[in-house]
Amino acid sequence: LYIFGQQLIQSMKVQSTTTQQDDHFLIADYDYKSTNIEKNGDKYIAKPQITNFKFKTDTRIPKVGVMLVGWGGNNGTTLTGGILANKFNITWNSRRGTHQPNFYGSLTQSSVIKIGTCNTEEVFVPFKDVLPMVNPCDIVFGGWDISSLNLADAMGRAQVVDYDLQQKLRPYLEKLVPLPSIYYPDFIAANQGDRADNVIPGNNKLEHLNTIRKNIADFKQQNNLDKVILLWTANTERFCVEDPNVHGTAEKLMKSIESSHPENQCINNFCMCCLFRRMLIHQWITIKYYCSRKKAGVFVAGDDFKTGQTKFKTCLVEYLVGAGIKPKAIISYNHLGNNDGKNLSQESCFKSKERSKKTCVDDILESNKVLYPTEEELNIDHTIVIKYCPETGDSKKAMDEYIAEIFLGGRQTFAVYNVCEDSLLAAPLIMDLLLLCELFERIQFSKDSSEFQRFDTVLSWLSYLMKAPKSESGITTINALSRQRAMLENLVKVCAGLTVDDNLRLEVRYG
Numbered sequence: 001l002y003i004f005g006q007q008l009i010q011s012m013k014v015q016s017t018t019t020q021q022d023d024h025f026l027i028a029d030y031d032y033k034s035t036n037i038e039k040n041g042d043k044y045i046a047k048p049q050i051t052n053f054k055f056k057t058d059t060r061i062p063k064v065g066v067m068l069v070g071w072g073g074n075n076g077t078t079l080t081g082g083i084l085a086n087k088f089n090i091t092w093n094s095r096r097g098t099h100q101p102n103f104y105g106s107l108t109q110s111s112v113i114k115i116g117t118c119n120t121e122e123v124f125v126p127f128k129d130v131l132p133m134v135n136p137c138d139i140v141f142g143g144w145d146i147s148s149l150n151l152a153d154a155m156g157r158a159q160v161v162d163y164d165l166q167q168k169l170r171p172y173l174e175k176l177v178p179l180p181s182i183y184y185p186d187f188i189a190a191n192q193g194d195r196a197d198n199v200i201p202g203n204n205k206l207e208h209l210n211t212i213r214k215n216i217a218d219f220k221q222q223n224n225l226d227k228v229i230l231l232w233t234a235n236t237e238r239f240c241v242e243d244p245n246v247h248g249t250a251e252k253l254m255k256s257i258e259s260s261h262p263e264n265q266c267i268n269n270f271c272m273c274c275l276f277r278r279m280l281i282h283q284w285i286t287i288k289y290y291c292s293r294k295k296a297g298v299f300v301a302g303d304d305f306k307t308g309q310t311k312f313k314t315c316l317v318e319y320l321v322g323a324g325i326k327p328k329a330i331i332s333y334n335h336l337g338n339n340d341g342k343n344l345s346q347e348s349c350f351k352s353k354e355r356s357k358k359t360c361v362d363d364i365l366e367s368n369k370v371l372y373p374t375e376e377e378l379n380i381d382h383t384i385v386i387k388y389c390p391e392t393g394d395s396k397k398a399m400d401e402y403i404a405e406i407f408l409g410g411r412q413t414f415a416v417y418n419v420c421e422d423s424l425l426a427a428p429l430i431m432d433l434l435l436l437c438e439l440f441e442r443i444q445f446s447k448d449s450s451e452f453q454r455f456d457t458v459l460s461w462l463s464y465l466m467k468a469p470k471s472e473s474g475i476t477t478i479n480a481l482s483r484q485r486a487m488l489e490n491l492v493k494v495c496a497g498l499t500v501d502d503n504l505r506l507e508v509r510y511g
C-alpha cells in the first residue's frame with residue numbers, strides 16, 4: 001500500500017530520481033520533447049528540441065462541494081442519485097435482475113491507464129489511482145432550479161433511473177430541495193414556463209446576483225467546505241444579442257447587471273458569481289466577456305458535454321481522415337424526448353446547441369491538406385437536425401449519415417444509429433469534469449526552472465469532455481477524440497512522474 005497525500009492508493013508507487021515527494025507536494029521533473037518547424041521556401045525544416053518542465057501537485061485532498069444550476073433536471077438528479085447509490089452501495093432490481101451501482105462511463109473511475117510493462121506484459125491501473133483525486137462519494141451536492149420539486153420527485157419526473165432504484169434513493173433524495181434560481185424567461189423556451197415555480201423574485205439583476213453569491217457562501221460555510229465548484233447543467237439558453245458596450249469587458253458586464261440590462265442571460269450572473277468567488281465553471285458561452293478572467297483565476301473548460309453523438313463523430317471522422325479517406329457530408333438527426341429536447345424545440349435555443357455541435361470536426365479536416373487542399377473543400381455538408389419527440393424520453397436517438405470519398409471517386413457511407421441514454425452518459429462525464437477541474441487546481445508547473453504557476457484559466461486539458469472545447473488564446477482547439485484522451489492521460493502521467501507512452505514498445509520488442 002502506498003499513502004499518496006491523504007488518499008490510499010493501492011495500485012502503484014513511482015520510484016524515480018526525477019520525482020520528489022513530501023507530505024504536501026509531489027514534484028515531477030519532465031523533459032518535454034517537441035519539434036520546432038521552420039518554413040524555408042516550400043520546405044519545412046524540423047528541429048527537435050527538449051524543454052524542461054516541473055509539475056507540482058498538491059496531494060492534499062480538499063473537502064469539495066458542488067452546486068449545480070439545474071439541479072432538479074435529468075442530469076442533476078441522475079448525477080446526485082448515482083453517486084448516492086455508489087456511496088451507500090444500494091442495489092436494485094429490474095427485469096434484467098439485481099444491479100450493483102458502478103461508475104461506468106466515467107473516465108476517472110472506470111477507465112485505466114497503461115503505466116508500463118512488467119516483463120513483457122503491459123500494466124494498467126485505474127485512471128483515478130495515478131494522482132490523488134477527490135472520491136466522488138465524498139462530494140457534497142447542492143444547487144438551484146427554477147422548479148421546486150425535491151430531488152426524489154424530480155428523479156421520478158426525469159424517467160431516467162430504474163423505478164426500484166428511485167424508490168431506494170427516495171429517503172436520501174427527498175430531503176434535497178433546490179434553491180430558488182434566477183429565471184429570465186426570454187432566454188429559454190417558453191414551454192419551460194410551467195415548471196418555473198421556484199424563482200428569485202423581482203427584476204433587479206444585481207439583487208439576483210447577490211442572492212446567488214450569498215447562497216454559495218452559505219453552502220460553503222454550512223458544509224464546512226474547502227472548495228465549491230459551480231456547474232451549469234440547466235437548459236441551453238439562447239445567445240444574447242452581443243453588444244460590446246454591454247458585454248465587452250468584465251466591468252461593462254458588471255455595470256449592465258447593475259442596471260438590469262435585458263440582454264444578460266442567467267448564466268452571466270452565475271459566471272459573475274464564480275469570478276467573485278474564484279470558483280470553477282464549465283461553460284464557455286460568455287467567457288469572452290470576462291477579460292479579467294486571468295486575474296480572477298476561474299477555470300473554464302468549454303461548452304456542453306461531449307457524450308454520445310459528438311463523441312462518436314469526433315472518433316469516426318478522426319479515423320476516416322487518419323486513414324486518408326475524405327468525409328464529404330455528415331448529416332445528423334436527433335430525436336429527443338426529454339425536457340432538454342422540449343427546450344431545444346424553440347429555434348433560438350436550438351441555435352446555441354447547433355453551434356456547439358457543429359464545429360467538432362473542423363480541426364480534424366483542416367489538419368489534412370492532402371484531402372482538403374482548399375478552404376472551399378473544407379466546407380463539407382454538416383447538418384444538424386433536432387426534433388422533439390416526447391415518446392423517445394431520455395433515450396435519445398441519434399441517426400447519422402457519413403458520406404466519404406474513397407479511392408478513384410468511390411463512396412463509403414456509414415449510417416449510424418446510436419441510442420444515447422442521454423443522462424446516463426452525461427452524469428458520469430459531469431462527475432469527471434468536476435473531479436478533474438478540482439485536481440487541476442492543485443497542479444502548478446514551472447518551465448525551465450521559472451517560478452511555479454497555475455494552469456491557464458481556459459482548461460483545454462478537459463477538451464475530451466466538452467462538445468465545444470476552448471483553448472488558450474492563440475492555440476488550436478483539438479476535437480479529435482484519441483488526441484484529447486492522450487493529452488489528458490499523458491498530463492496525469494507526467495505529473496505523477498511516469499513516462500509518456502509513444503506506443504513504440506521498444507522495451508518489449510528489443511528489450
Ligand code: NAD
Binds near residue numbers: 069195
Ligand atoms: P433538463 O431539462 O432535464 O434539466 C435542466 C434543469 O434546469 C431543469 O430542471 C430546469 O428546470 C432547470 N433550469 C432551467 N433554467 C434554469 C435556471 N435559470 N436556473 C436554474 N435551473 C434552471 O435537461 P438535462 O437533460 O438535465 O440537460 C441539461 C443541460 O445539459 C442542457 O443544456 C443539455 O443540452 C445538456 N446536455 C448535454 C448532453 C450531451 O449529450 N452532451 C446530454 C445531456 C444534457
